[in-house]
Amino acid sequence: MTSPASRDRLFRRPSWAENQTVTRALRTETVGGAILLVAALAALVWANSPWREAYAGLRDLRVGWEPWHLELSIGAWAADGLLAVFFFVAGLELKREFLVGDLRSPAKAAVPVLAAAAGVAVPAVLFAVTVMVAGGDSAALRGWAIPTATDIAFALAVLAVIGSHLPSGLRSFLLTLAVVDDLIAITIIAIFYTQGLEVVPLLLALLPLGVFAALVQRRIVVWWLLVPLAFATWALVHASGIHATVAGVLLGLVVPVRARASVPSVSTLPAETDVAQRLEHRLRPLSAGFAVPVFAFFASGVTVVGGGVGAALRDPVAVGIVAGLVVGKLVGVLGSTWLLARFTRAQLDEDLAWSDIVGLSLLTGVGFTVSLLVGELAFGAGSERDDHAKLAVMVGSLLAALLAAVVLRRRNAVHRRIALEDAVDDDGDGIPDAFQRRSSGDAPK
Structure with missing residues (x-):
């Protein structure tokens, strides 16, 4: 007799409602990824032009008010301030996924959570081993977390170039994996890259955070009302010594994602409104189209002329980052998925082949935004080793993207057929027939 586990399918087509949510998010992130790519290339060109000093002067220009610990360079404002918007949206995604999304079901969450965890652990271990074998010093090991992140916007920009016909089950898996990846990255930054802790500002940050939570609830x-409270929370977390982007996550996590039976008379939204979805709808374009590209512009300006590439190639940190992104991510994501299928007797969905999982695993090696941020935290923004790390992140991400494109293009015709099948709606009810057939097939008998 066949066990129930043997009938399980990996990367099944999601529900129509979940597919629509994923599609909207991916559309915004894809556009943002294209803008991100343009911003990174513009910075790289400017930093290697005769006007490179002007770029460095703009990036290092300090503005703000020191009594509040907020006299920062423009590059630091982009890393600490604008990226807080990105992490706020990540916090909203995390809460939605865990409470009303795919991650609320342990069975559905197992694959992306395991893949994300392995996709962090294996690159980190491979980085450490590579650095030690290559003769790196103990300071170099501070960069162990650099190759662990997946940049969803950049990865989706690559998908937009090589074809947008990836099956809906895999697209949903990629977005969910990126959400879990963000959670792990946030935890790593908060625990391992906090230098000194000022308890009083951290405790004071709970006051505006609490008022913010009370209002949105x-x-x-x-x-x-919300913007000043959010800024006060961010500023106090920044003053505490914890990286200020953590404030963005905390603010996102206190936003409600479920409807209420009733709301106070002072509410500005009806009870059935999904507040998290409303804020995400408004802020995701700002995050993907402005905040992240501006950060990338100020973080990607690495000077490679005059021997910069050669010096980076001789740095064990750079070698470890490239190995972690290209090999570590592939082994972690693909290996954990294969092991899960092997020991649970689960099978791939009938629309998929293992080559699709290989391509997707390679695509998770496109690390950029969080990898650049961790590099700055590990080695100090503007340091020689930070420049080597940034160059390695760009080279590793490009290599992972090219390899993913080669693998996924081989299956592009099959993906296109599946996409056309998914779009058929013979009964005209607005829901493609493929999703209805899958839903009815999944119903208990």
């Missing part, structure tokens, strides 16, 4: 969503 009562569906009082007005910008002139």
Whole structure:
């Protein structure tokens, strides 16, 4: 008799509602990824032009007010301030996924959570081993977390170039894996890259955070109240010594994602409104189209003329980062998925082949935004080793993207057929027939 586990399918087509949510998110991130790529290339060109000093001067220009610990360079404002918007959206995604999304079901969450964890652990271990074998010093090991992150916007920009016909089950898996990856990255930054802790500012940050939470829980969503509270929370977390992007995550996690039976009379939104979805809809374009590209512009300006590439290639940190992104991510994501299928007797969905999983695993090696941020935290923004790390992140991400493109293009015709099948709606109810057939087939008998 066949066990129930043997009938399980990996990367099944999601529900129609979940597919629509994923599609909207991926559309925004794909556009943002294209802008991100342009910003990174512009910085790289400027930093290697005769006007490179002007780029460095702009990046290092300090603005702000020191009594609040906020006299920062423009590059630091982009890393600490604008990326907080990115992590706020990540916090909203995390809460939605764990409470009302795919991650609320342990069975559905097992594959992306395991793949994300292995996709962090294996690159980190491979980086450490590579650095030690290559003769790196103990300071070099501070960069162990650099190759662990997946940049969803950049990865989706690659998908937009090589074809947008990846089956819906894999696209949903990629976005969910990236959400879990963000959670792990946030935890790593908060625990391992906090230098010194000021308890008083951290405790004071709970006051504006608590008021922010009370307002959004009562569906009082007005910008002139929420923005000052969010800024106060961010500023106090920054002053505490914890990386300020953590404040963005905390603010996102206190936003409600479920409807209420009733709301106070002072609420500005009805009870059935998904506040998290509303804020995400408004802020995701700002995050993907402005905040992340501006950070990338100020973080990607590495000077490679005059021997910069040669010096980076001789640095064990750079070698470890490239190995972690290209090999570590592939082994971690693909290996954990194969092991899960092997020991649970689960099978791939009938629309997929293992070559699709190989391509997707390679695509997770496109690390950029968080990898660049961790590099700055590990070695100090503007340091020689930070420049080597940035160059390695770009080279490793490019190599992973090219390899993923080669693998996924081989199956592009099959993916196109599946996409056309998914779009058929013979009964005209607005829901493709493929999703209805899958739903009815999944129903208990």
